[in-house]
Every structure is written in structure tokens, then in C-alpha cells.
Amino acid sequence: MAREKLLGPLGESHARVDAPDKVTGATRYPGDIALPGQLWMKTLYAHRAHARIKRLDVARAEQTEGVVKVFTARDVPINEFGLIAFDAPVLAGDVVRWIGEKVALVVAETEQQARQALDLIEVEYEDLPALTDPREAMKVGAPVIHPHYANNVLKHVPIRKGDVERGFAESDVIVEGAYYTPMQEHAYLQPEAGLAYLDEEGRVTVQVAGQWTHEDQHQIAHALGLPDERVRVIYPAIGGAFGGREDMSVQIILALAVWRLDQMGIHRPVKTIWSREESILGHHKRHQMWIRAKWGAKRDGRLLAAEVEVIADAGPYAYTSTKVLGNAAVTCTGPYFWPHARVDAYAVVTNNIPAGAFRGFGAPQGHFAAEQQMNKLAKRLGMDPVELRLKNVLREGALTTTQTPLPGGVVALPQVVQVCARAAGWKATSTERHVADENLPQGSTSTRQPLATGYGFACAFKNIGFSFGFPEGASAAIELHGGTRVERAVLKIAGAEVGQGGHTVFMQMAAEALGLPLAQIELVASDTATSGDFGSASASRSTFFAGNAIRGTAAAALQKWRDEERPAIAIYRYQPPATENFDAATGRARPNIAYGYVAQVVEVEVDTETGQIRLKRVWCADDVGKAINPQLIEGQIEGGVVQALGYAITENFVTRDGHVLTPYFSNYLIPGVLDVPERIESLILEFPDSEGPWGARGMAEMPFIPLAPAITAAVHDATGVWFDELPLTPWKVWERLHERSYTPHS
Amino acid sequence: MNEEGNKPGQSPEEETMDTRSTAVTRRQFLIGAGAGLVVGAAATAGLQALQPAKPVEQAKPAPPVQQPAQPAPATAIVEPVSGAKLVKLNVNGLDYSLAIEPQTTLIEVLKRDLGLTGTKLGCNGSMCSACTVLVDGVAQNSCSLLAIRESGKKIVTVEGLEQGGKLHPVQEAFWTQMGYQCGFCTPGQIMRAVELLNKTKNPTDAQIMAHMSGNMCKCGAYPNILKAVQAAAKQMA
Numbered sequence: 001m002a003r004e005k006l007l008g009p010l011g012e013s014h015a016r017v018d019a020p021d022k023v024t025g026a027t028r029y030p031g032d033i034a035l036p037g038q039l040w041m042k043t044l045y046a047h048r049a050h051a052r053i054k055r056l057d058v059a060r061a062e063q064t065e066g067v068v069k070v071f072t073a074r075d076v077p078i079n080e081f082g083l084i085a086f087d088a089p090v091l092a093g094d095v096v097r098w099i100g101e102k103v104a105l106v107v108a109e110t111e112q113q114a115r116q117a118l119d120l121i122e123v124e125y126e127d128l129p130a131l132t133d134p135r136e137a138m139k140v141g142a143p144v145i146h147p148h149y150a151n152n153v154l155k156h157v158p159i160r161k162g163d164v165e166r167g168f169a170e171s172d173v174i175v176e177g178a179y180y181t182p183m184q185e186h187a188y189l190q191p192e193a194g195l196a197y198l199d200e201e202g203r204v205t206v207q208v209a210g211q212w213t214h215e216d217q218h219q220i221a222h223a224l225g226l227p228d229e230r231v232r233v234i235y236p237a238i239g240g241a242f243g244g245r246e247d248m249s250v251q252i253i254l255a256l257a258v259w260r261l262d263q264m265g266i267h268r269p270v271k272t273i274w275s276r277e278e279s280i281l282g283h284h285k286r287h288q289m290w291i292r293a294k295w296g297a298k299r300d301g302r303l304l305a306a307e308v309e310v311i312a313d314a315g316p317y318a319y320t321s322t323k324v325l326g327n328a329a330v331t332c333t334g335p336y337f338w339p340h341a342r343v344d345a346y347a348v349v350t351n352n353i354p355a356g357a358f359r360g361f362g363a364p365q366g367h368f369a370a371e372q373q374m375n376k377l378a379k380r381l382g383m384d385p386v387e388l389r390l391k392n393v394l395r396e397g398a399l400t401t402t403q404t405p406l407p408g409g410v411v412a413l414p415q416v417v418q419v420c421a422r423a424a425g426w427k428a429t430s431t432e433r434h435v436a437d438e439n440l441p442q443g444s445t446s447t448r449q450p451l452a453t454g455y456g457f458a459c460a461f462k463n464i465g466f467s468f469g470f471p472e473g474a475s476a477a478i479e480l481h482g483g484t485r486v487e488r489a490v491l492k493i494a495g496a497e498v499g500q501g502g503h504t505v506f507m508q509m510a511a512e513a514l515g516l517p518l519a520q521i522e523l524v525a526s527d528t529a530t531s532g533d534f535g536s537a538s539a540s541r542s543t544f545f546a547g548n549a550i551r552g553t554a555a556a557a558l559q560k561w562r563d564e565e566r567p568a569i570a571i572y573r574y575q576p577p578a579t580e581n582f583d584a585a586t587g588r589a590r591p592n593i594a595y596g597y598v599a600q601v602v603e604v605e606v607d608t609e610t611g612q613i614r615l616k617r618v619w620c621a622d623d624v625g626k627a628i629n630p631q632l633i634e635g636q637i638e639g640g641v642v643q644a645l646g647y648a649i650t651e652n653f654v655t656r657d658g659h660v661l662t663p664y665f666s667n668y669l670i671p672g673v674l675d676v677p678e679r680i681e682s683l684i685l686e687f688p689d690s691e692g693p694w695g696a697r698g699m700a701e702m703p704f705i706p707l708a709p710a711i712t713a714a715v716h717d718a719t720g721v722w723f724d725e726l727p728l729t730p731w732k733v734w735e736r737l738h739e740r741s742y743t744p745h746s
Numbered sequence: 747m748n749e750e751g752n753k754p755g756q757s758p759e760e761e762t763m764d765t766r767s768t769a770v771t772r773r774q775f776l777i778g779a780g781a782g783l784v785v786g787a788a789a790t791a792g793l794q795a796l797q798p799a800k801p802v803e804q805a806k807p808a809p810p811v812q813q814p815a816q817p818a819p820a821t822a823i824v825e826p827v828s829g830a831k832l833v834k835l836n837v838n839g840l841d842y843s844l845a846i847e848p849q850t851t852l853i854e855v856l857k858r859d860l861g862l863t864g865t866k867l868g869c870n871g872s873m874c875s876a877c878t879v880l881v882d883g884v885a886q887n888s889c890s891l892l893a894i895r896e897s898g899k900k901i902v903t904v905e906g907l908e909q910g911g912k913l914h915p916v917q918e919a920f921w922t923q924m925g926y927q928c929g930f931c932t933p934g935q936i937m938r939a940v941e942l943l944n945k946t947k948n949p950t951d952a953q954i955m956a957h958m959s960g961n962m963c964k965c966g967a968y969p970n971i972l973k974a975v976q977a978a979a980k981q982m983a
Contacts, residue, residue, distance in 0.1 A: 015921065022929035023917040025864020025904035029930060032863035187964050189868045189876055189930040239866075239930030240964050276869040499928025499965050631924055635970060639927060642966025665873035665962065674959045676968045 010512040010694060013631030016504045017523070018237075018497065027237045030209050031193035031273045038195065038269040039068055041257055042114035044104040044121055045281065046096035049130035049351040049658030050145070053094055053123060058104060061120040066113030068266065070121065071105040071253075075260055077225035081248050083215060087148050088317035088354075090223050090252050096125070097145060097316035098353055099658055100282045107257050107270055132658050134313040134348035135290060145316055145349045152349040154314045155322045157329040159343035159401050159587030167305025167340030171296025175377045179293070179369040180725040181708075183313075183653040184286035184358055184646075185662075187670050190239020191279040196254035197269035203529070204231050204259045209238040211245045212536035213494045217528045219248055220255040231255065235526035241498035242643070243357030246538055247319050249283050250274065280663045284319050284356035285653065287312045287347075291332060291369035301383050301391045306333045306401075308369070310345035312362075315354030321347040324355070324362040326468045326582065330591065331366030331705075333401050334374060335413050335461040336392040341401040343587070351658045357538055359643060360701045363462040364708060371458040371709030372724060375716070385457045385713070386421045389599075390414060393459070402582065404590040406461075409695070410687035412623040416599040417459050420621035423683050424601035426457070450609040453616075454718025458706035459599035463592035464698035465541040469581035472593065473573055474545035475532025478510070478557040480568040486561065489514055491553075492524045495546050496537035500700055501632040502546070508628055509547045509693065513554035532573060540596055540698025543628060547693025548574040576691060594689050597623040598702035604714040611734030613715060615645050615675075618707070621683040625697035630684060633699060637682040640703030646671045648708040649728050833897040837862070838906025846893045853877050853888040856903060864904040864933050874962040878934035879903050885941035904933035907940065915981040916940050916974070925974030927965030935961050939975045943982050951976070 021027040058070040073079055073093030080086040092101045104121050108114035131137040131145060137152040145152055168174065194208035204224065210216045213233045221231040238245070250272050257270045274282060289312045296305040310328050314321040329345035378385040393413035397405050421427075465472050477492040491510045497503040503523055511518045524530050535545060549572060556570035580589040603617040620637050627633050650669040654661040662668040688695025712723050721736055830845035837860060846855060856862045856879070865888060868876035872890040879888045880902040907914035916939045919925065926932040935958065942949060942957045949957070954975045963971065 016924060018929070019921040019924075022926055022932055023904075023913065023920045023936065024908065025862075025933045027929055028863065029866070031867075032857075188928065189866070189874060189962065189964050190928070191868070237930075238928060240928040242964075276871070276873075499926075501924075501927070635924055635927060635967060638969045639966035642968060643964070664871065665869050666871070670962055670964055671966070672959050672962060673955050673968045673972065676966075680969060 009508050009518050010628055011626070011630070012508070013629055014504060014508055014518065016501055017507055018503060029190050029193070029237045029239050030195060030207055031190070033195050033207055033236060034271070035195065035197060035269040038271045039107050039109060040111040040114045041105055041107050041254065041270050041272040042111065042118055043102050043253065043272070043278070044106070044118050045099065046092060046101040046103050047099050048096050048125055048127065049099055049132065050128040051096050051125040052128060053092065053096065053103070054126050055122065055124040056103065057122040060122065061106060061117040064113065064117045064120055066109040067117045068107045068109065069261060069264070070117070071107070071257060071260060072103070076223060076256060078223050081219050081223055081252055082318055083219070083247055083320055084322055085148070085318040086222065087146065090256065098351055099660070100353060102253065105253055105257055107261065130351040130658050132350055132352050132655070134311050134350050137350050138311070138346060138348045145351060149349045154318055154347040154349050155325050157325055157343070157345040157582050157587060158585065159329055159341060159582070160585070161338065161401050161403055162305070162340030164305045164307050164340045164342040168296045171304050172299040173377065173380050174294065174296050175373055175380060176294045177292070177369065177373055177376065177724055179291045179372060181289050181291070181365040181368050182726055183288045183353070183355070183655070184651055185280055185653055185668055186240070186242045186244030186283070186358060187665070187668065188240030188242060188244060191274045191276055192249040192283065193273040194250045194254045195269055195271045196258040198258065198262055198267065199232055204255045205234065206232070206251055206255050207234045207236055208251050208254070209241070209245055210235060210251065211241050211496050211498060211538050213496070213526055213528050214533040215536065216248070216251045220252050223252050224255060224259055233528045235496050238496060238498045241496070241537065242359045243361065243538055244283050246357040246536060247284055276665065277663045280668070281353070281660055284315065284354045286358035287314065287321070287324055287355035287362065287365065289313070289328060289365040291365065293332070293369050293373050295373050295377060297377055297381070299381065301381055301388045303336055303338055303392045305340035306338050306342070308332045308343045310343070310366070312345070312347045313350050313352055313355055314347040315352050316349055317354050319354045319356035321355060323466050323468060323470070324357065326591065327362030327463065328366040329587070330400070330402065331363045331460070331462065332369050334367065334370030335394050335459060335597070337394050337398045338401055343401065352655060353660070359640065360462065360704045361539060363460065363701065363705045364644070364647065367458070367460045367705050368709050368726065371706060372712060372722070375456070375458070375709065375713040376722065386417060386426055389417045389459055393417060394461070402587055402589045402591055404588070406595055407592065408594045408692070409690040412597045412685060412687040413459065413461065415685060415687065416597045416621040416623050419683055419685060420599035420601055420619050421457065423621070423681060424619040426601060450607055452606045452608055452718035454604055454606065454714040454716065456602050456604070456710040456713025456715070456717060457600070458710035458713060460702065460705035461595050461597050462540065462701055462705060464544050464594040464596060465539050465576070465592065467579040467592040468589070469579055472535060472545070473575045474534045474549040475571065475573040476546070476549040476553040477531065477569065477571045478514070478553045480557050480561050483566070486514070486516060486520070488520050488522060489516055490522045490524060491550065492531045493546060493549070494526055494528065494531035494534035495542050496526055498537050500542070500636060501629065502537060502542045505543055505628050505632065506546050506550065509550045510554065512694070513551050514558065532571065540701045542698070543696050544594065544692055544698045545574060547696055548576070551693055594691055594697055596697045596699050596702045598706060600706045600710045602707065602710040602714050604711055604718060606715055606718045606733070608719065608737055611730035611732070611737065613649055613711070613728050613733060615649070615677045615711065617679045617681070618677050619681045619683065620703050621685060622699055622702050623685040623687050623697065624699040625689040625692045626686055626695040627684050628694070628696055633684055634682045636700045637703040638680050640700065641680050641707055642671050642676055644704040644707035645675060648711045648726055650675065652727050652729050831894045833894050835893070835896065836900045838902060848892065848894050850893050851889055852879070852891040852893045852896055852901070855893045856888060856901070862903050862905050866930050866933055868931065868962070874931070875938065875960045876931045876934040876962070878937040878961065880937055880941060883941065883944065885938045902937070904936055907936070914940065916943065916978040919974040919978035919981065923970050923974040923977055925967060925971045927967045931961060931963045935963065935971055939978065942975070943979055948983050949979055
């Protein structure tokens with residue numbers, strides 16, 4: 001495809017538009033904003049995994065000095081919320097189904113008074129059996145946790161392609177494995193916070209850090225029983241999100257408090273800031289999943305049949321579990337062509353913390369199993385893992401397990417695999433390993449020292465946007481001001497700046513589409529009062545959807561400008577081609593609009609005396625379609641690798657009976673600068689997507705996805721041991737190495 | 747696990763301080779910390795003396811983490827230690843005389859009483875260093891300093907780095923090198939880097955990384971943070 005001639009600053013590493021405020025401390029995050037007369041709110045959590053509320057008495061708390069009001073379930077007009085289903089209570093009235101269930105809200109003059117009054121709320125519970133293992137919860141006869149979900153199964157996705165039994169019968173090699181991927185905490189540095197008030201037009205207004213202004217607005221309005229337009233959501237600066245702000249935290253409870261107080265004649269703003277512990281206990285986590293896989297292949301490496309079972313722990317409510325499960329179902333067989341496939345994926349209701357969106361959205365879990373299987377298969381066949389990929393990756397027109405081809409321009413899987421392997425010097429590092437005896441420690445350089453080095457490879461694909469039939473879209477508005485020439489252009493768009501540099505990219509794309517210098521673009525963003533629905537800043541969708549919305553809006557605005565309208569104002573909504581949900585019996589679907597493709601080579605060093613793993617070097621080839629701002633893309637690759645390093649090695653989220661044992665950064669270890677690889681090589685490929693703006697695909701999740709299985713492959717290369725369970729904490733690694741009587745010093 | 751929320755490597759005993767003849771742990775202090783305790787600000791630069799402080803920003807430990815399958819223990823309510831002390835602080839070049847309750851942390855004074863919201867609170871337990879400021883030139887976690895113990899000291903926050911309308915070289919470098927993503931840890935990263943470069947000309951990469959190692963960035967912008975500090979080091983050499 002011929003490159004479009006670019007008029008403006010597209011493809012330049014333009015400095016971020018938010019830099020001046022961010023380096024001087026002027027940027028206001030929700031907790032930094034104060035209004036005169038504001039009250040403070042604190043939340044009473046259940047701290048019970050599963051219980052019936054027998055008695056709830058707030059009288060003493062309400063009589064405490066400084067307390068203005070205590071709210072309970074009785075105060076919520078329509079006591080339900082949820083992104084996919086309205087199945088969770090805003091405030092629990094009868095049953096609590098997880099530890100972070102909110103039971104009451106105290107509003108007081110000061111935060112201290114609100115906190116102290118929490119202790120005076122009397123709640124009597126009757127504990128119910130807590131189901132915290134989804135494999136038990138889905139068994140016939142298990143107690144039902146939520147009346148909506150019979151057998152505790154929230155969603156089952158079956159995928160049926162070809163004849164799996166025939167495929168296995170024709171296979172020369174069968175590889176089987178059972179994998180576990182853990183919960184993961186987002187741990188964005190800015191804990192949840194917000195400020196609510198009635199604006200000048202009487203709208204219930206919430207300033208908060210989220211990912212989707214209009215969805216927050218809709219869920220608030222639903223719970224308050226108000227039309228959407230009576231609610232306004234504004235995002236000031238957002239201190240990281242990674243999917244963790246996709247669902248509700250403080251949005252509805254702040255709006256509820258300010259609206260109820262207003263009805264009582266108290267016209268004052270209400271503010272809340274969560275502590276780190278509240279943040280860790282209070283928002284959803286990445287789904288923990290148990291995945292069993294059986295793969296069959298021919299001796300020459302051709303994949304024939306896959307049978308996979310995925311069990312995802314959803315927690316008690318839907319949140320985004322159905323979409324995450326869809327991604328896990330599609331990706332658990334990897335980015336490969338399968339003549340025969342049978343997948344059964346289940347999202348199961350439990351009394352653990354709800355699970356939801358987190359960078360990769362089911363794809364890291366699916367690919368962990370798939371890429372482990374692939375690397376094990378390569379070993380079994382005595383074949384180079386890269387060569388095995390090139391034999392099997394999905395190519396143009398090939399049918400996926402859902403029996404449709406991947407959409408949109410070039411399917412660049414062969415390219416990312418080859419470019420990555422070549423850049424990493426894969427042949428050179430792998431030659432010795434592949435002739436070595438599999439049963440010996442195989443560190444290529446240091447087999448007789450405590451430090452063993454290994455190399456690993458993995459690749460991945462993931463959809464752009466939610467899709468699976470979800471009605472996607474994004475709105476934008478552009479105003480062109482001036483006389484004979486356009487002097488300034490105002491772009492109004494609700495898309496969230498979660499830290500990725502989205503707003504900078506939006507302005508670059510607007511400048512390009514309008515043929516104006518960037519300095520003439522003004523941005524009005526992230527306010528439901530000024531923009532239409534953009535959708536979420538998640539699922540690698542912002543650049544893709546914003547770009548298409550901006551191009552359409554710019555074309556309409558320029559037409560009005562040529563028609564002599566002054567100012568020329570255009571509003572436009574981009575709607576991508578429709579997608580399909582899985583067929584209920586076979587899973588057949590055209591599920592997505594576009595995909596991103598990625599491959600990684602990693603080098604690790606395993607200390608066989610301590611079990612510590614050091615990620616030394618990473619090569620990451622990412623097909624982004626078109627790099628709008630290369631420096632920002634490198635930032636996403638590096639950030640994705642660092643977050644996935646936490647997922648794979650350092651972050652150990654521990655729960656017992658539904659309670660969190662790691663609610664601090666002192667025992668939930670996020671990566672620090674000393675954990676970062678010496679080198680992260682970003683290899684940015686540009687194979688245009690036919691639906692993408694200027695060919696751009698989404699990319700921000702991709703670098704996360706293959707890292708964990710690339711690391712486990714490298715650890716196997718170094719030690720001869722497969723680790724099928726994350727994270728690779730030192731004690732786990734040490735124990736497994738010693739279980740095998742592994743004696744590197746002999 | 748760390749049930750009490752103590753800093754790693756410290757036992758509760760180590761944190762115990764003898765204040766006003768009543769031994770109280772810092773944790774209890776914070777649980778009992780008084781919001782709404784009037785803190786006055788009197789700045790030589792013309793701020794009003796002893797004006798009641800607006801409760802602008804506070805953050806405190808969450809409900810205590812509980813053992814599974816046990817009834818929820820009530821939060822220990824410790825009576826606020828009464829009696830504000832007069833504390834003199836120089837913050838970003840301005841002198842303040844402040845009436846401060848003993849349990850108030852430095853970050854509370856900065857954000858709530860002085861309105862300096864640039865400093866960020868990420869964990870309130872010295873585990874992320876988002877709250878880093880300079881105290882007499884030394885980078886410190888302002889969430890874990892009791893303000894009354896810092897009397898007479900010179901505090902510099904991210905708002906105090908600009909000189910004559912010109913950004914500090916470290917700020918400039920974080921801008922040009924994209925040394926951040928969401929920006930929430932950035933003021934702390936910048937202050938930590940300023941401390942290093944004030945003391946060490948031409949630091950090695952290993953020195954930079956060791957020095958910055960307590961400042962967490964969950965966006966994973968570390969490679970660019972490193973580049974930013976390297977660039978600023980060149981500028982300041």
C-alpha cells in the first residue's frame with residue numbers, strides 16, 4: 001500500500017503537550033482539587049468475603065461531631081451498577097459478596113471525623129460460605145453466589161472448529177500442559193480520588209480519574225435514576241489506569257452523596273481520597289486463570305488440533321469479564337492456524353475481588369498457555385521455536401479458530417517474528433542450545449556457575465477495541481475560527497489521557513487532518529458536557545478510534561469552512577464495521593475490527609543459588625501500522641515490558657479466603673528502576689491497517705502480552721525446567737530447581 | 747505479611763516515639779491524626795497569620811487489614827495529642843510560622859495548609875517515594891516526616907525549582923526526554939534527581955539507578971527517567 005503523503009506533524013516525536021504542567025507540579029489530579037466548603041467522605045467496607053447483613057445501625061455515627069450524614073443502601077434510588085451488566089450493588093443492603101463491598105458512606109466536615117465515625121457504625125453479619133476457588137464454585141451443587149448466575153457460571157464461550165479427535169489421531173506429537181496465571185494489581189501510583197458538586201447548570205458533577213467519561217456518566221445516572229444529561233463527568237489529570245479505572249470506584253458514591261445532600265438542602269461539594277490499601281482492596285484485579293491445553297502436531301511442525309479449557313475467576317460480579325473471557329478464548333490457541341480446535345472458556349463467579357480489565361484484557365493469560373505449549377512443542381520436535389512459529393502463524397486470509405480471517409490490511413505476524421529474531425541475533429544465540437542435551441542445564445555461557453543465562457521467544461496478537469458485537473464508536477467535534485484563513489482550531493474529544501500521551505497524539509492527528517501547524521490546535525478534552533461519547537481509553541483503541549473520528553470531523557469542518565461558515569463547526573461520530581459475538585454453539589464469529597501483532601526475544605539470567613531471575617535484554621517487534629509519535633510508542637513498549645516483568649516475576653498477589661494479604665507496596669512488589677532490563681530494543685514496524693487512521697493500529701497492550709512466556713522459555717533454556725505458573729518468585733524457582741536435584745556447581 | 751503497615755525492615759518498636767511522655771507508635775498517631783486541627787500559616791511573604799487552614803488534602807491509612815474469618819476489630823481510636831506547637835519552616839524560599847499538631851506529617855502541611863499540591867501521596871508509608879521533597883538539601887519522603895520535627899529546616903518542593911521563570915535543568919530534561927507517562931510520580935522523581943545532581947557531578951548510570959531506586963513508576967517510564975537524569979547531569983556538569 002502506498003504511503004499517504006503527510007502534511008503535518010504525523011510521525012514526529014513531538015514533545016508531550018502536558019509536559020510543562022507535569023514537570024512543574026502544576027498538573028491537578030483529582031485529589032489535588034479543592035472547593036470551598038467541601039465535605040469529606042469515607043467508605044465502610046464489609047471486610048467479609050460472603051455474608052448476610054442482619055443489622056445495620058448508623059445512629060451513633062450520625063450523632064458524632066462533624067458528621068453531616070451517613071448513607072446506606074436505602075439511599076440509593078436504583079441500587080445497581082456494572083459495565084456489562086447491572087449486577088452489583090452500589091451499597092450492599094442484604095448480602096455482601098466480597099471484602100471490598102461498600103456498606104455505608106460517612107460524610108463529615110473533616111476526613112478525620114468521617115474516618116472516626118466509621119467505627120461507630122454497627123453492622124451485624126451472618127457469615128455465609130465463601131467460595132474462592134472457581135474450579136470448586138462451578139461444580140454442580142455448589143452454593144449459588146449471585147442469583148443472576150446459575151451454577152456460578154457467568155459466561156461460557158465454546159469454540160468448535162473441525163474435528164479435534166481426528167486431528168489428535170493424525171498427530172505425530174501431543175503436548176499437554178496445565179497453566180496458572182495469577183491475579184494482578186494495577187498499582188497505579190495515584191490512588192482513587194474525586195470531588196463531586198452540582199455545577200452551574202445543576203448537573204451532578206464528578207471530577208475523577210477514569211477511562212471512559214460517558215460510561216461513568218451513564219452508570220452514575222442509572223443508579224441515581226436520572227437522565228444521563230443531568231450528570232456530568234470530568235477527568236482532570238489521571239495518575240495511571242492500565243484498565244483499573246475502567247469500572248466504578250468512587251464515581252457513583254460521590255455523586256450519590258452530593259445529590260442526596262442537595263435534596264436535604266445541603267449544597268456543598270463532597271470529596272474523597274482512597275489510601276493505598278483502599279485502592280488495592282477496592283478495585284478489580286486481573287483475572288486469575290487456570291488453563292489446560294492439549295495440542296497435536298505433525299512431525300514437520302504443522303499444528304493440527306488444539307483442545308483447551310480456560311477457567312477464569314470473575315469474582316462476584318460481571319465487570320468486564322465476558323469480554324476478557326472472549327479474548328482469552330481467542331488467544332489461548334495463540335496466533336496460529338488450526339485445522340481443528342475445541343475451546344471451552346468459563347468465567348466463574350466467586351467471592352474473590354471482582355476481576356476486570358487490565359492491560360492485555362485476557363490475552364496475556366491466553367498467550368501464556370499458548371506460547372508455553374508452542375515452546376514445549378519446539379523442544380519436543382527438536383525444532384527452532386522461531387521456525388516453528390513461521391510454519392504456523394496466521395497469514396493473510398487464513399481462518400482463525402472462530403472460522404473467519406483476520407481483518408484489515410497486512411497480517412504482519414511473519415514479519416514481527418522474523419524482524420524480532422533477526423534483530424536479537426536469534427540464530428547465533430540459539431545454535432548451541434538446540435543441539436544440547438535437553439536434560440542438562442543449558443545456560444549458553446555459564447553452566448558451571450550459579451548464574452545461568454537463557455533466551456526465550458514468544459509472539460502474540462490482540463484485538464483493537466472491545467468488539468465481539470459491542471457497538472463501538474467515537475465522537476469528536478472541531479471548530480475552525482478565523483477570517484480568510486483558519487487561525488485556530490478547537491478539537492473537542494472525550495478520550496482520556498491516562499498517561500500514554502493520548503492527548504498529544506490527538507492533537508498531532510488533528511493538525512495532520514486539518515493541514516495546520518500543531519500550535520494552532522486547541523484541545524478541550526474529557527468532559528461529558530463538551531463532547532460526545534468517545535468510548536474507553538483502553539483495549540489499545542484510543543489512537544485508532546480518535547484518529548478515525550478526527551479525520552471524519554476534520555473533513556466535515558473543512559467542508560463547512562469552504563462553504564464560508566464562520567466559525568465552521570462539525571460534529572462527527574466514527575463507527576467501525578460491525579462485529580459479531582460468538583455463535584453460542586460453535587463460537588463462529590467475525591469478532592474484531594483490527595488486530596495488533598508483536599514478537600519478543602528475551603535474555604534472562606537465573607541465579608540458581610537464590611532462584612532470582614534477572615531480565616537482562618528484551619527485543620520487541622511491534623507492528624503499529626503507522627507510528628504517529630515514535631517516542632511515545634517506545635514509551636509504551638518499555639512501560640509494557642516493565643509491567644509484564646512485574647506480572648511474570650515480582651508481583652505476587654496473595655489472598656486467603658477472599659482476603660488480601662498483600663495490600664502494601666512493601667509486600668506487593670512492583671518493579672523498580674533496578675529491575676529494568678539493561679536494554680529494551682523497540683522495533684517499530686509499519687504495515688498499515690486498512691481501517692486504521694493513516695494505517696495506524698492500536699499498540700499499547702501488545703508489548704505486555706508475550707513477555708511472560710518468553711521469560712519462562714528463557715528460564716527453561718537456562719535451567720532445563722519449565723515453569724507453568726506465574727509469578728516466578730525466587731522461592732518458587734529455587735524450590736523447583738532443587739526438586740529436580742539440580743546441581744549447577746558439580 | 748505486614749499487618750501493621752510498618753515500613754519494610756522496621757519493627758513497630760523501632761517506630762515508637764516518646765512524645766509528651768506518652769509512648770505512641772507512629773501508626774497510632776496517624777490513626778488518631780486530627781483533621782480539622784487548626785493550622786495557621788504566617789509567612790513573611792505576606793500570608794495572613796494564623797488563618798484557619800482549609801482541609802485541602804489528606805490521606806490516611808485505610809481500614810485495618812483483617813485476618814480472614816475473624817470479626818472485624820474496631821479501629822483503635824487514639825485521642826489526638828492536644829496542643830499545637832509553633833514550627834518554623836522555610837518552604838521554597840518563604841518563611842512560615844505554623845501552629846502544627848504533633849501528629850501532622852510534612853506532606854499534610856505542604857498540601858493542605860500551604861496549598862502546594864505538586865507533591866504527591868502514593869502510599870503514605872515510604873514505599874513509593876512519590877512524596878519526595880528536599881529537607882535541608884536531602885531528599886526525604888514527606889509522608890513519613892512529622893512536621894514538628896522539621897522545625898527550622900529548609901524545604902524545597904517541585905514548585906520551588908524554577909528560578910527566575912526558568913525551569914530547573916532536571917525539569918527541562920524530564921520534559922524533553924519524556925521522563926514520565928502519567929506524571930504522578932514525576933515530582934518525586936525530579937526531587938530525588940535534583941538531590942543527586944546537587945551532590946554528584948557526572949554520576950555514572952549505576953549511581954543514578956541506585957540513587958533513584960526507591961522512586962516507583964508504575965507506568966514503567968524508567969528508561970526515559972534514566973535518560974532524563976543523564977541529560978540533566980550533562981547540563982549541570
